[in-house]
Amino acid sequence: MTAQEVRLCGLLLREHFGEVVEKVGTHLLRSGAQNLRTIIHETGLPLDLVKKSLCVLVQHGACNFRSGRKGPGCPTEYQASGDRILRILRYPRYIYTAKTLYGDTGELIIEELLQRGHMTMSSTVKTVADRLTQNMEEGRSMDYSEVTSAFSKLVETQFLQRCPPMGGARNTKDTTPGTPASTALLTPESFPDCYKVPHITLIGRGKRRHSSDDGEDQKSAKKAKMDPETHGDEGIYWQVNFERFHLHFRDQAVISAVANKLDQTCSEIVRTMLRMSEVTTSPSATCTKPLSANEIFRSLPASYNILRPILDQYLTLLVDDPMEFVGKAGESGGGMFVVNLHRALANLARATLESAVQERFGSRSARIFRLLLRKRHLEQKQVEDFAMIPAKEAKDMLYTLLSQNLVQLQEIPKTPDYAPSRTFYLYTVNQLPTARMLLQNCYKTVANLIERRLFETKESKRLLEKSQRIEAILASLQVSGAEPEQLTEVEEMITAPEKQQLESLRLHINKLDSAENQVDETMFLLEAYVSSTATSTA
Amino acid sequence: MSEEKMEREIDRRIELCQQFPHGITDQVIQNDMPHLEPQQRAAAINKLLSLGQLDLLRNSSGLLYRMKDAQSASKMKGSDNQEKLVYQIIEDAGNKGIWSRDIRFKSNLPLTEINKILKNLESKKLIKAVKSVAASKKKVYMLYNLQPDRSVTGGAWYSDQDFESEFVEVLNQQCFKFLQTKADMSRDSKQSPMVQRNSSFATSHEVWKYICELGISKVDLSMDDIETILNTLIYDGKVEMTVIAAKEGTVGSVDGQMKLYRGVNPVIQPTGLVKTPCGLCPVFDDCHEGGEISPSNCIYMTEWLDF
Numbered sequence: 001m002t003a004q005e006v007r008l009c010g011l012l013l014r015e016h017f018g019e020v021v022e023k024v025g026t027h028l029l030r031s032g033a034q035n036l037r038t039i040i041h042e043t044g045l046p047l048d049l050v051k052k053s054l055c056v057l058v059q060h061g062a063c064n065f066r067s068g069r070k071g072p073g074c075p076t077e078y079q080a081s082g083d084r085i086l087r088i089l090r091y092p093r094y095i096y097t098a099k100t101l102y103g104d105t106g107e108l109i110i111e112e113l114l115q116r117g118h119m120t121m122s123s124t125v126k127t128v129a130d131r132l133t134q135n136m137e138e139g140r141s142m143d144y145s146e147v148t149s150a151f152s153k154l155v156e157t158q159f160l161q162r163c164p165p166m167g168g169a170r171n172t173k174d175t176t177p178g179t180p181a182s183t184a185l186l187t188p189e190s191f192p193d194c195y196k197v198p199h200i201t202l203i204g205r206g207k208r209r210h211s212s213d214d215g216e217d218q219k220s221a222k223k224a225k226m227d228p229e230t231h232g233d234e235g236i237y238w239q240v241n242f243e244r245f246h247l248h249f250r251d252q253a254v255i256s257a258v259a260n261k262l263d264q265t266c267s268e269i270v271r272t273m274l275r276m277s278e279v280t281t282s283p284s285a286t287c288t289k290p291l292s293a294n295e296i297f298r299s300l301p302a303s304y305n306i307l308r309p310i311l312d313q314y315l316t317l318l319v320d321d322p323m324e325f326v327g328k329a330g331e332s333g334g335g336m337f338v339v340n341l342h343r344a345l346a347n348l349a350r351a352t353l354e355s356a357v358q359e360r361f362g363s364r365s366a367r368i369f370r371l372l373l374r375k376r377h378l379e380q381k382q383v384e385d386f387a388m389i390p391a392k393e394a395k396d397m398l399y400t401l402l403s404q405n406l407v408q409l410q411e412i413p414k415t416p417d418y419a420p421s422r423t424f425y426l427y428t429v430n431q432l433p434t435a436r437m438l439l440q441n442c443y444k445t446v447a448n449l450i451e452r453r454l455f456e457t458k459e460s461k462r463l464l465e466k467s468q469r470i471e472a473i474l475a476s477l478q479v480s481g482a483e484p485e486q487l488t489e490v491e492e493m494i495t496a497p498e499k500q501q502l503e504s505l506r507l508h509i510n511k512l513d514s515a516e517n518q519v520d521e522t523m524f525l526l527e528a529y530v531s532s533t534a535t536s537t538a
Numbered sequence: 539m540s541e542e543k544m545e546r547e548i549d550r551r552i553e554l555c556q557q558f559p560h561g562i563t564d565q566v567i568q569n570d571m572p573h574l575e576p577q578q579r580a581a582a583i584n585k586l587l588s589l590g591q592l593d594l595l596r597n598s599s600g601l602l603y604r605m606k607d608a609q610s611a612s613k614m615k616g617s618d619n620q621e622k623l624v625y626q627i628i629e630d631a632g633n634k635g636i637w638s639r640d641i642r643f644k645s646n647l648p649l650t651e652i653n654k655i656l657k658n659l660e661s662k663k664l665i666k667a668v669k670s671v672a673a674s675k676k677k678v679y680m681l682y683n684l685q686p687d688r689s690v691t692g693g694a695w696y697s698d699q700d701f702e703s704e705f706v707e708v709l710n711q712q713c714f715k716f717l718q719t720k721a722d723m724s725r726d727s728k729q730s731p732m733v734q735r736n737s738s739f740a741t742s743h744e745v746w747k748y749i750c751e752l753g754i755s756k757v758d759l760s761m762d763d764i765e766t767i768l769n770t771l772i773y774d775g776k777v778e779m780t781v782i783a784a785k786e787g788t789v790g791s792v793d794g795q796m797k798l799y800r801g802v803n804p805v806i807q808p809t810g811l812v813k814t815p816c817g818l819c820p821v822f823d824d825c826h827e828g829g830e831i832s833p834s835n836c837i838y839m840t841e842w843l844d845f
Contacts, residue, residue, distance in 0.1 A: 257805045265731075313732045322778055323805065352809045354775065359812035363774065371773040388706050388770045438811070445816035448825065448833040455834040508843045518810030519817075525809075 004443040024053040028080035060117035105150040118237040292333025349529035377426040635678030717801040
């Protein structure tokens, strides 16, 4: 883990779980796998705090444990996974996707699971139903069966998966007696029942929570946790399948790129192709399974009634496009077509790099950058000639790009002594290392944005506290039925400039938040590209 | 007596030379006038050489004597040997011209002499100096009536050794507009997609004709020049190119291929990273929490937040 990644993980942990967890988490990230005693010793925290933090981390899947490397009988070692912590940044995007695909019910299910980490199906259903009922009008409530069906749909499309059972205890569904359960980190997919919905008996409706029942409900909620009503799915915990969401985001990126480059109909065709191969393609495949033109024609949405020959023309257009989103894999069935996923990702990553250079250094530097990406190695004179930029300016821009490490210099000597006057100096751009560098910049940027947000909040802490107190007073006055004059009196306790300050603070925080999400989109593209090259070269 | 004989020999020699415009060797003269002694022959030849009517050349089999053009003979009448030598060297350099230092090497004359001779020749309008575009201080000399080579002047994009960037920019935009309007027209025509795409293509020949008709260029532009401009548009990411095989003889085809250009839209919107101040920050690498430059006191962020 690089320093920037550790810093970002620390900030995310601090925001979501508090400083203690941050301390333990960053320590584990920096030092790798360690056992409990070492963690306590090095962080200086008391034992029970460390235990609780580790519990929190394990609950959210950010930390794994296994028995020590030195053999059985060694204390268990804990290892934090930075990738999982970085996913916290992407939670809003997951929730939004679930909302667009499965409506409010799906959104709340995903939200609950993200908040709790692991949960059983029954408890999820109950909580979600209660929340939905809360927002509905009086007299209506949410039926458990609706929520259950939404849950099963999410499992069918593999957005949710079962957590791998731990340590051989309790009822495991798989039977591999030979495997000691803790020598290797098992992925959820290695269990055959990963996506099987258990049969639960859960009949009822969501309960509306009234404000007067606050105290009672909290007690009963606690009691429910202590005393579970059996619904037939004890021990089966579910978690969100991030990989599936990532595949979905990747598909969306490809579709929108096709829509930008070509037109709407082409993007619909590509969307159909990707939808058909959602569950048949493995996550790290270079391209989808070949689909025949007949199948595509049959699966197109009914609203797009285009004729068969027109579809063939569109497919030919897609294949001929220089971006190579779609490739032809054979002639049977009217032509077999595949979507080239890795190539599409590489093109998208390249477009990201070019756009970053363009915005930062100007369109002429972007011209030089694209020129070098295309032509690989060029001398300085050739760069000036091809880009049609005057020599002085071209030199200046090349040196700026070189100092920012976006462009590299390759020396080719003519003589065994590397005399500068007798060496060729060629400029070149390597896409993969540059993408990695930009990814690290993204991490640093998000960390900067979060820190700025925390700083702004800290600056206006006094003001925020005051406004919160006033709101609390107002609320209590309203409930107890006060007169309007009293309300206005209380409201005027906040002066106008303070109100303005609060307003601008709110705007700032919103802006910083949305900026974090935007940078996260770039991060996702670059991470997907880097991991796709890693699998294809491995 | 011998003087008259000399005169006769010289005339004889001139006649011989005129008979053989390519030059006569010593052998031929001997055959012609066998009664002459070698000394007299040599003296006559020297006299003709000094008069500037004979050219001494060497070929594989020996020395050749050639009659000089009456015109060029008159040109060099007033000059002396050194100037003639320098003039010869410059003439040999042909189109590309030759640098003064190279003249010095070839003729082994001191620099001051060379400069004097060059000034002399320039005033007689026999040679001219052309500034090279590669190194702006260097001057190359070539014969007065020769057109300087492209590599020296830089071609259509240079006027007086200055790269005309505005000219290039204007051409760039014009070509792009032409291709873009073509693409938009084809998209609005609502025909089948194949026809749409094909009609949005333009060959390099069409673009060349359009630019010529626009008349924004004072210099005549060739199709290669237009192709270099279109290549810069490709490097800007606004245009894509395909090559198709074309019948020999169709307008604009080169070696049986044609290049087609088409305006395209960008693949993605500007990426998220550059929408934040950090993505464009010039001091990004110096920024640390708790330092002089940090996210908490970043002025770029303050400006951006208040925007």
